[in-house]
Amino acid sequence: MAQEAAKPAVSQQVPTGAPRLLVAISIDQFSADIFAQYRQRFTGGLARLTQGAVFPAGYQSHAATETCPGHSTILTGNRPAHTGIIANSWIDQSVAVGPKVVYCAEDVAKRTAGSRDYVASPVHLLVPTLGEWMKQANPAARNIAVSGKDRGALMMGGHDIDQVYWWKGKGFTTLAGREIGPMAVAQNAEITRVLTKGAGEFPLPAYCGRADRAVKAGDVSVGNGHFALKAGDADSFRTSPRLDRATLDLAVKLVDEQKLGKGAVPDLLAVSLSATDYVGHATGTEGAEMCIQLTQLDLALGDFFASLDKRGIDYAVVLTADHGGFDIPERLHEQALETSARVGPDVSAEALSAALGRKYGLEPKNLILSDGPSGDYWLRKDLDVGLKGKLLDDAARLLMTSPYVEAVLPAAQIAATPMPGGSPETWTLAQRARASYNPLHSGDFVVMLKRGVVAIPTPRAGYVATHGSPWDYDRRVPILFWRKGMTGFEQPSAVETVDIAPSLAALVGLKIPQGAFDGRCLDLDGGAANTCGAGK
Template identity: 70%
Template sequence: MTLSRKAALLLATLSLPFAPAALARTAHNTAHKGSVAPVAAAAPAVPANAPRLLVAIAVDQFSADLFAQYRSHFTGGLGRLQQGAVFPAGYQSHAATETCPGHSTILTGMRPAHTGIIANNWIDQSVTRAKKVVYCAEDETRTAADPKDYVASVGHLLVPTLGERIKAVWPTSRNLAVSGKDRATLMMGGHVIDQGYWWKGSGFTTLEGRAVGPTAVAQNAAVTTTITAGDKPFDLPDWCGARERAVTAGPVTVGTGRFALNAGDANGFRVSPRLDRAVLDLATRLVDEQMLGKGATPDMLSVSLSVTDFVGHGYGTEGTEMCIQLHQLDTALGDFFASLDQRGIDYAVVLTADHGGFDLPERLDQQALPKAQRAGIALLPEALSDKVGATLGLDPKGLILADGPAGDFWVKRDLAPAQKAQVVAAAKAELLADPQVAAVFTADELAATPLPTASPDTWTLLQRARASFYAPRSGDFVVLLQRGVVALPKPGPGYVATHGSPWDYDRRVPMLFWRKGMAGFEQPSPVETVDIAPTLAALIGLNVPAGTFDGRCLDLDAGAGSTCGVTP
C-alpha cells in the first residue's frame, strides 16, 4: 500500500522521512520482537522516562457541567483519572461546537480556523453533484457503491495529528484510532493511520480499500451475538433515582429509560452503553494484536466514545438515561485501564470531549429556566430566503442556504457581487431583529478579525466565531443564537436536544491526564483542548518547531516544569 498524494504532501511539510505504511508495519512488528528495524536515519532517541503508549480518549458531548455534576459518583476509570492532573475548565474555544470540529482540535493542537473543519457539514456550491452539502469526513469527489452512502475520508483535515507527527519521527510507532463515529476516528487518527475503525450499521468497519482485520472481525462477532440475543435493561444506580421523571418533547417521552435491547436491534445497541464498551473492547484487542506500548518507540491510540452524545441527543442530559450512561462509561473505562495494567504497559492517558451539550428545553422549563427554548422556524434558511427575496425582489428559491437555524449561511453563488452584498445585509438585518439571535457576523468581518490569543473564557462572540472561520469553506455569514436557544426547532425520536452553540455549556469540557506515579492536582484556570497535543508531545520528548500548535504545553507535575521542559 502506498501513501495517498495528500498524505505524502502532508508528511513532506513535516520535513521528515517516512516509510510507506506496509514498510512501517513490518518495521514496527519486527522491532517489537526485539530485532533491528529499518528505521529512518538519525531518528532521535526516545527519552528513557517517556511512556511507550499514549491513549487519547474523547467522550462525545461530555460537558464540564456533566463532569462536575457526576464526578463524586465516579469510582471506575473516571475516578482513576481524577487522581491525576485535573483541568475542569477545558475549552473547545470556538463557536462551532460540533463533533467534527471538536475532534479536529484534540490531537492536532490547532483550532478549526487552521484545521479547516468548520462544522460537521458545510455547503459547497461548486461540487458537481446535485447534493451541495459536504460532510466533514467524506470525499465528495467520489461516488459510493450505495447511492445513499458516501466515501469516508480524512481529506478535509488540513493539518497533521500527533500520531502522524510521531510516525514521521519514529516510523516504527503505531497510530491507531477507534470510535463509534467515522469522523471521530479520522479526525483523531489523521491521514497516516495504521488502523482505524468505527461503527457502521451493525458492526465496525474501516476505510475503503482496507480490509477489516481479524481482530475487528472477532469483535464484530461478539457484538452480533449480543444483538441477536437481545439484552436486559441496565439497573438504575441508587443515586440516579432523582433523575427519573418522564418528560414529553413533541412526539416522544424521555427521562425514564433503561436501554433494554430487543433481539436483532442493531440501532438499539448503538445508542446504548453497550457500544462504548464494544469500542473499548476493540481497543483492547488491538493493543494485543499490535503489541502497543511494547516497542522501543511510543505508540498512539485514539479512542472516541460516542454514546454520551447519542444519549444527549436522544434523551437529553438530565434523565435516567444519562445517569446510567455515565455510570456504565465509568465502569467500562475502569475495566479498560485495568486491562492495560495487566499487560504491564507504561501508558499515559488524556480524556476530554469534543464539545458539551444542553438539555431539552421541555425539561429545563420544568426546572424554572424559562429562557430555554427551541429556535423558531423563521430562522431556517427557507424562511429567511422568502423574507429576503421579498424585500429585494429576488427569486427566493435557493437564495440562502444553511444546514439549520444557526451556524454558517451561504448566499446563492451566481448572484452578482452587488446583489450578494445586498442579500447578506438584508439577511443580517432580518436576523438581528429576531429576539432569539445574539449576533450575526459576515465573512468580511470575520476575515478582518485577528485570531484570539487571550484566555478562552474572555473571548467575545466575534472571537469565538473567528476561531471557527476558514474562508474557503465558511459561509457568507454566521448566525449565533441567544444563550438557551436550542438550534432544533422540532424534536423527534432520537433527537430531542443538541449542541453547537458558542456558549460555555457547549464550549467547556473536562481535560484529565493520568499516568502511573503522577502527582495528582487540580488546576481550575481555563485551558484549551488545543493544549493536549503539545502536552503529550512534550511527555514523549517529541520536539516540534515553535508555532506548530495553537495550544501550549501544560505542566503535568503541579508546577515543577518537568513536563514542558522537554520541548525547546
C-alpha cells in the same frame, strides 16, 4: 487480513522514562458541567483519572461546538480555523454530484450519482495529528484510532494511520480499500451475538432515582429509559452504553494485535466514545438515561485501564471531550429556566430566502443556504457582488428581529478579527467565531442563537437535544491527564483542548516545529518540575 507494517529503525531519540503508549480518549458531548455534576459518583476509570492532573475548565474555544471540529482540535493542537474543519458539514456550491452539503469526513471526489452513502476520509483535515508527527519522527510508531463515529476516529487519527475503525450499521468498519483486521472481525462477532439475542435493562443506580421520570418533548417521551435491547435493534445498541463498551473492547484487542506500547518508540491509541452524544441527543442530559450512561461509561473505562495494567504497558492517558451539551427545554422549564427555548422557523435559510426573494424579485430556492438553523449560512454563488452585499445586510436585519438570535456576523468581520489569545472564557463572540473560520469552507455569515436556545425546532425520536452553540455549556469540557505514579493536582484556570497535543508531544520528547500548534504545553507536574522542555 490487515498486515502489520515493517518497523524501520528509530530516527528520533526517545527520552528515558517516556511512556511507551499514549492513550487519547474523547467522550463525545461530555461537558465540564456534567463532569462536575457526576464527579463524586465515579468509582471506575473516571475516578482514576481524577487522581492525575485535572483541568476542569478546558475549552473547545471556538464557536462551532460540534463533533468534527471538536475532535479536530484534540490531537492536532490547532483550532478549526487551521484544521479546516469548521463544522460537521458545510455547503460547497461547486460540488458536481449529489447535494451541495459536504460532510466533514467525506471524500466528495469519490461521490457517485444516486448513492446515499459516502466514502469516509480525513481529506478535509489540513494539519497533521500527533500520531502523524510521531510516525514522521519515528516510522516504527503505531497510530491507531477507534470510535463510534467515523469523524471521531479520522479527526483524531489523521491521514497516516495504521489502523482505524468506527461503528457503521451493525458493527465496526474501516477505510475504503482496507480489509477489516481479525480483531475487528472478532469484535463484530461479539456484537452480532448480543444483537441476535437482545439484552435486558441496565440497573438504575440509587442516585439516578431523582432523574427517572418521563418528560414530554413534543411527541417524544424521554427521561425514564433503561436501555433494554430488542433482538436485532442496532440503533438501540448504538444509543446505549453498549457502544462505548464495544469500542473499548476493540481498543484492547488492537493493543494486543498491534503490540502497542511494546516497541522501542511510543505508540498512540486514540479512542473516541460516542454513546454519551447519542444518548444526549436522544434523551437530553438530565434523565435516567444519561445517569445510567455515565455510570456504565465509568465502569467500562475502569475495565479498559485494568486491561492495560494487566499487560504491563507503561501508558499515559488524556481524556477530554469534543464539546459539551444542553438539556431539553421542556425539562429545563420544569426547573424554572424559562430562558430555554426551541428555535423558531424564522431563522431558517428557507424563511430568509422566501422573504428576500419577495423583496428583490428573485427565485427564492437556494437563495440562502445553510445546514441548520444556526452557524454558517451561504448566499447563492451566482449573485452579483453588490446584490450579495444588500442581501447580507437585509438578512442580518431580519435575523436580528428574531427573539432567538443573539448575533449575525458577516464573514468579512470574522476574517478581520485577529486570532484570539489569552483566556478563552473572556473571548467575544467574534473571537469565538474567528477560531472556527476558514475561508475554504466557512459561509458568508454566521448566525448565533441566544443562550439557552436549542437549534431543534421540532423534537423527534432520537433527536430532542443538541449542542453547537458559542456558549460555555457547549464550549467547556474537562481535560484529565493520568500516568501511574504521577503527582495529582487540579488547576482551575481555563486551558484549551489545543493544549493537549503539545503537552503529549513534550511528554514523549517529540520535537515539533515551532508554530505547528495553536496550543501550548501544559505542565503536568503541577509546578514540581518542567515537563514542557523536552518537546521544544
